[in-house]
Amino acid sequence: MSGLSTKLNFYTGKVVVAITIVLALFSILLILTTNGAWVNHFIYMGISFGMMFLFSKISYRTLSGLAPLGLLIAAILLFATILFGGDDHRSISLFGINLQTFYIIGFLVVFYIAKFLAARINKEQELTKNELLFLFGIIAMFCGGVFLANQSTAIILFATCSVVLFIGKVKTKYLIYFTGILILAGALLIVAGGGRTKTLKNRISLWATGSAKDVPEDYAKQVILSKAAMESSGWLPGSVGQGIVKVSLPEKDNDYIFSVLVEEFGIILGIFVLFLYLALLYQAMRIARNAEGAFGTLLAFGIGFWFCAQALIHIGVNSSLIPATGQTLPFISRGGVALVVSGAAIGMLLNIGKSIPDENSDL
Numbered sequence: 001m002s003g004l005s006t007k008l009n010f011y012t013g014k015v016v017v018a019i020t021i022v023l024a025l026f027s028i029l030l031i032l033t034t035n036g037a038w039v040n041h042f043i044y045m046g047i048s049f050g051m052m053f054l055f056s057k058i059s060y061r062t063l064s065g066l067a068p069l070g071l072l073i074a075a076i077l078l079f080a081t082i083l084f085g086g087d088d089h090r091s092i093s094l095f096g097i098n099l100q101t102f103y104i105i106g107f108l109v110v111f112y113i114a115k116f117l118a119a120r121i122n123k124e125q126e127l128t129k130n131e132l133l134f135l136f137g138i139i140a141m142f143c144g145g146v147f148l149a150n151q152s153t154a155i156i157l158f159a160t161c162s163v164v165l166f167i168g169k170v171k172t173k174y175l176i177y178f179t180g181i182l183i184l185a186g187a188l189l190i191v192a193g194g195g196r197t198k199t200l201k202n203r204i205s206l207w208a209t210g211s212a213k214d215v216p217e218d219y220a221k222q223v224i225l226s227k228a229a230m231e232s233s234g235w236l237p238g239s240v241g242q243g244i245v246k247v248s249l250p251e252k253d254n255d256y257i258f259s260v261l262v263e264e265f266g267i268i269l270g271i272f273v274l275f276l277y278l279a280l281l282y283q284a285m286r287i288a289r290n291a292e293g294a295f296g297t298l299l300a301f302g303i304g305f306w307f308c309a310q311a312l313i314h315i316g317v318n319s320s321l322i323p324a325t326g327q328t329l330p331f332i333s334r335g336g337v338a339l340v341v342s343g344a345a346i347g348m349l350l351n352i353g354k355s356i357p358d359e360n361s362d363l
Contacts, residue, residue, distance in 0.1 A: 159305070
């Protein structure tokens with residue numbers, strides 16, 4: 001019986017790699033038929049898998065020493081994006097390359113918080129009041145800065161940080177107080193019309209009532225066509241590479257790629273893709289549960305939650321379950337900084353999994 005158990009007890013890291021490869025294959029098939037710049041996407045995909053391989057070889061414990069530097073870089077990127085990020089304040093130009101900085105910022109913030117909490121847990125020390133206020137201040141600053149330009153990414157970042165804090169044994173009552181304060185601050189900002197909150201109001205109005213003032217034509221068009229693409233799909237693949245609705249769908253290779261996937265590959269494969277993201281979260285939780293040391297546990301939870309939250313929001317938008325947010329679909333949407341950062345994050349997750357003895361891994 002023990003021999004059978006050993007055969008069934010496959011390495012979690014292989015499952016994570018397999019999930020990532022399958023998602024990338026969907027991406028390649030979709031981008032080849034929806035975007036003329038598929039060569040550029042292939043380059044980013046190659047860089048992403050290269051980063052995954054590289055970070056799977058570098059000890060996450062060694063990288064943990066760079067957490068303070070990473071937080072400083074995140075702060076510089078945040079202020080540079082707010083001050084010099086153009087009309088949308090979401091990206092900056094560096095050496096002619098347009099960098100979507102919020103993905104880098106979010107990961108570096110989660111990385112730092114995991115390291116900070118782990119240092120206290122390993123020493124069996126409770127957070128002092130000042131340390132707790134320090135962490136809350138960091139989260140508020142970065143989430144607030146990101147919220148000015150991208151509300152959904154700010155919410156995902158806050159939720160991920162909250163999960164890491166909860167796993168890191170921060171008292172629930174403090175998390176509730178902190179959440180309440182940030183919600184109140186966000187509500188006041190929306191009422192005052194700061195940042196891109198006018199756009200947020202219009203998107204919510206369009207989603208709830210079907211109409212809104214000052215909504216760009218392309219935006220309203222893609223909301224309608226995304227829903228039409230999914231409603232026109234069958235259960236099984238019927239027109240792979242030959243979707244009809246996608247031809248007129250703006251952002252068909254990015255913010256609304258899941259609707260194209262369902263139109264061409266069918267509802268069953270769409271559900272299968274959703275299952276892959278949930279499976280990725282489950283595998284990240286397995287790695288976190290068996291990781292050596294608090295830092296590996298917290299970081300693995302954070303990485304898994306970030307990917308799953310981003311995917312669920314993207315799918316929810318494409319399915320018209322929630323207002324549009326502009327979230328990409330990890331490893332499927334057209335390549336860029338998000339794809340490269342995703343590869344590095346999965347590489348770290350794999351490295352954490354390598355430190356787990358086989359006998360501690362469970363199905």
